[in-house]
Amino acid sequence: MKYIESSLGKLKLDSCVTVASGTFGLDYLKLRDADGKLLLPQESLGAYVSKTITYELKAGNPSPRLYETECGLLNSIGLQNPGLKGFLQTDLPILKDALRIPLIVSFSGSSIDEFCEMITAMEPYQEIAGYEVNVSCPNVEKEGIAFGADPDVIHKLVASLAALTDKELIVKLSPSVTDIAQMALAAQEAGASSIALINTLWGMAIDWRTGKAMLSKKVGGYSGRGVKPVALALVYKVAQVVDIPILAMGGIHTWQDALEFIYAGASAVAVGTANFNDPGAPAKIAKGLQEHCKTNNIHIKDLIANLR
Numbered sequence: 001m002k003y004i005e006s007s008l009g010k011l012k013l014d015s016c017v018t019v020a021s022g023t024f025g026l027d028y029l030k031l032r033d034a035d036g037k038l039l040l041p042q043e044s045l046g047a048y049v050s051k052t053i054t055y056e057l058k059a060g061n062p063s064p065r066l067y068e069t070e071c072g073l074l075n076s077i078g079l080q081n082p083g084l085k086g087f088l089q090t091d092l093p094i095l096k097d098a099l100r101i102p103l104i105v106s107f108s109g110s111s112i113d114e115f116c117e118m119i120t121a122m123e124p125y126q127e128i129a130g131y132e133v134n135v136s137c138p139n140v141e142k143e144g145i146a147f148g149a150d151p152d153v154i155h156k157l158v159a160s161l162a163a164l165t166d167k168e169l170i171v172k173l174s175p176s177v178t179d180i181a182q183m184a185l186a187a188q189e190a191g192a193s194s195i196a197l198i199n200t201l202w203g204m205a206i207d208w209r210t211g212k213a214m215l216s217k218k219v220g221g222y223s224g225r226g227v228k229p230v231a232l233a234l235v236y237k238v239a240q241v242v243d244i245p246i247l248a249m250g251g252i253h254t255w256q257d258a259l260e261f262i263y264a265g266a267s268a269v270a271v272g273t274a275n276f277n278d279p280g281a282p283a284k285i286a287k288g289l290q291e292h293c294k295t296n297n298i299h300i301k302d303l304i305a306n307l308r
């Protein structure tokens with residue numbers, strides 16, 4: 001896909017389109033349309049980002065934990081995952097076997113030491129091309145305040161991780177902060193090789209008839225079409241201050257949405273909630289971008305941050 005090749009720090013991407021953590025099961029890669037054609041040829045994607053793993057296995061939250069709103073999706077999955085050991089023993093060999101594109105492992109810890117222990121355990125695996133550090137989780141050493149809410153904590157965490165790896169180190173930021181640019185700068189200064197944003201916003205839905213919350217946890221993460229303007233503004237804000245590449249996500253459903261994020265300053269995009277409507281969405285987005293660039297004889301790299 002030569003018109004839409006891009007890169008994220010150390011990682012060369014054959015396509016600037018990827019999938020957002022937690023929204024794209026590996027099985028989607030096997031889905032076929034009515035004519036038997038693969039819905040999502042891997043070559044459409046520049047990389048595959050895994051669901052966030054944590055040190056310990058997590059069973060996730062009770063149902064209901066997904067609720068579709070007028071213009072988005074609420075989720076309170078609760079980072080359900082097999083834990084570091086389960087991931088390395090069971091999931092990683094499957095991913096290695098199935099993927100012909102770079103694998104980025106999303107992970108999260110409850111303390112800086114735990115994050116470090118996790119990256120150290122993953123380092124020997126050549127099939128892992130890079131990491132996405134999910135800083136939206138509570139820090140047990142700081143009264144449960146999310147790592148991503150404090151620039152000093154982000155700096156300390158990212159510096160500790162950067163010292164332990166030469167692989168691509170993406171820091172995924174939470175939008176639930178007062179000044180996201182400050183968080184991005186802290187990550188860059190500490191050695192992140194790129195920034196991903198946005199993770200979900202806080203959201204809630206209530207049935208007015210019964211007064212009952214729609215999610216068992218009552219509040220959850222909000223994503224999808226409704227968050228796009230927020231995500232665009234935050235990507236633009238971060239792009240104004242950092243020199244490292246940005247992997248953008250938040251409500252991308254079409255190639256035109258993706259292009260808007262490129263103009264705002266993203267070097268690559270990730271498709272999340274759109275996969276629940278159509279697992280073929282990332283392939284359609286990559287195809288649309290490729291055709292647009294070819295028609296206009298322009299490379300996607302020339303459009304990054306080219307906002308008028």
Ligand SMILES: Cc1cc2nc3c(=O)[nH]c(=O)nc-3n(C[C@H](O)[C@H](O)[C@H](O)COP(=O)(O)O)c2cc1C
Pocket residue numbers: 020021022023051052073075077079106134172198199200221222223224225227249250251252270271272273274
């Ligand atoms: C069901 C669901 C599960 C998610 N799980 C994760 C996760 O494990 N780790 C993470 O960093 N983000 C997770 N996210 C957030 C997405 O990766 C993405 O940042 C966010 O949804 C915004 O993009 P979108 O609007 O295209 O979905 C999840 C989102 C959804 C909808």
